[in-house]
Amino acid sequence: MSLCSRAPDAGSVECCVDRFTGGAADEFMMTDVFRENLAGMDIDGEELLARVEAGAKS
Numbered sequence: 001m002s003l004c005s006r007a008p009d010a011g012s013v014e015c016c017v018d019r020f021t022g023g024a025a026d027e028f029m030m031t032d033v034f035r036e037n038l039a040g041m042d043i044d045g046e047e048l049l050a051r052v053e054a055g056a057k058s
Helices: 024-028 032-036 045-053
Strands: 002-006 012-016
Touching: none
Parallel strands: none
Antiparallel strands: 002 012
16 A cells, blocks of 8 residues: 655655565566556545544454
8 A cells, every 4th residue: 555645845755555465466466456557546545544543454
């Protein structure tokens, strides 16, 4: 997962988290799902934060 944000000083911040283990990332990058959407999906960072703070596991 990668989150990109603009900082108030016009800088930018990118945070990345790899949730794959072992060679699973390499395997996933060979799938049609990855090839069809290299950028992944858009998420709402504020909504994700609220879910995590509420105790969501996934």
